Amino acid sequence: xxxxxxxxxxxxxxxxxxxxxxxxxxxxxxxxxxxxxxxxxxxxxxxxxxxxxxxxxxxxxxxxxxxxxxxxxxxxxx
Numbered sequence: 001x002x003x004x005x006x007x008x009x010x011x012x013x014x015x016x017x018x019x020x021x022x023x024x025x026x027x028x029x030x031x032x033x034x035x036x037x038x039x040x041x042x043x044x045x046x047x048x049x050x051x052x053x054x055x056x057x058x059x060x061x062x063x064x065x066x067x068x069x070x071x072x073x074x075x076x077x078x
Contacts, residue, residue, distance in 0.1 A: 004030050005070040006044065008062035014047050015057065022047045026073055042076065044069055
């Protein structure tokens with residue numbers, strides 16, 4: 001299965017989501033933001049986890065975090 005990389009835009013969507021307890025998941029090879037009670041997909045990171053050590057993010061911060069999470073997602077498919 002080919003998986004999609006986490007992009008900075010995915011992380012921005014996670015941060016800006018109006019969903020209750022949003023989390024980023026890998027679902028059918030795509031990265032999506034879903035509500036915390038939505039059990040579809042494999043968890044990548046919740047907004048609470050993502051913002052635990054940092055509240056504000058520059059575009060560069062998001063790019064770096066996206067690259068790190070993409071490596072984790074790639075290893076999940078290994």
